[in-house]
Amino acid sequence: MNEPHTLPPRPRDRLYAVATLVLAVLLLPAALARHPGRARELACRWALRTRFPAEDLTGLTDGATAAFTAARTEALWRHGQLLGLTSGYRDPLVQQRMFDEEVRRSGSPASARMLVLPPAESSHVKGIALDVRPHEGARWLEEHGARYDLYRIYDNEWWHFEHRPDSGGTPPRRRPHPGVGYVLEDGDQLDESSGTRSSRAAAIALAPAPPRRVSAEWRNSCGSQPVPGPFSAVRSSSRARAWP
Secondary structure, X not given: OOXXXXXXXXXXXXXXHHHHHHHHHHHHHHHHHHOHHHHHXXXXXXXXXXXXXXXXOOOOOHHHHHHHHHHHHHHHHHHOOOOEEEEOOOOHHHHHHHHHHHHHHHOOHHHHOOOOOOHHHOHHHHOOEEEEEOHHHHHHHHHHHHHHOEEEOEOOOOOEEEEOHHHOOXXXXXXXXXXXXXXXXXXXXXXXXXXXEEOOOOOEOOOOOOOOOXXXXXXXXXXXXXXXXXXXXXXXXXXXXXXX
């Protein structure tokens, strides 16, 4: 992965993964009785629901839901990796509010686009974007996601993947940040290959978007919400601010 600061794996993340896999094995007989043809998928879903009780796949396209379900099932059963969802579909009003907040914080729509897109351009609103966790799960998805048409899209967001079945198994060209390739209000444009701003008056370089100022929850590998049962309760602070 190409982010400048790679988060090291934490021992407790490995413990969570092992505990979730053990739980899935214990749930497998019940899943076989319920749906023999999809027992592993069902047991995986039940176990991951215990690990990530707050995640919501509602609103994703059927294709994105099926792809993510298949990917996380393989990740757990074959590789012992957890793959949870932090953010999927977003209502346009929610996305607009997030964009407006970023405009106020950064000072301009152009700067805001480096971190969050308006509803008309957001893949979250389209139901094809998935913000995943933990970091090791995102690493796994970046390596294996092409077989499910799930691809990492931005250099500055290791967690953001999109369902792109029209890519034909070829990863889309990764962008430095969400705002690349969009025309700005004054007619300038963010170049897709370099992430720079081209202008008739002057060429103002726009470096790749700065690292997100994320909450302690994300800094702790995006998977540390309180969970019942065999998992340790972990306190999380405020949520991350705005995602494309």
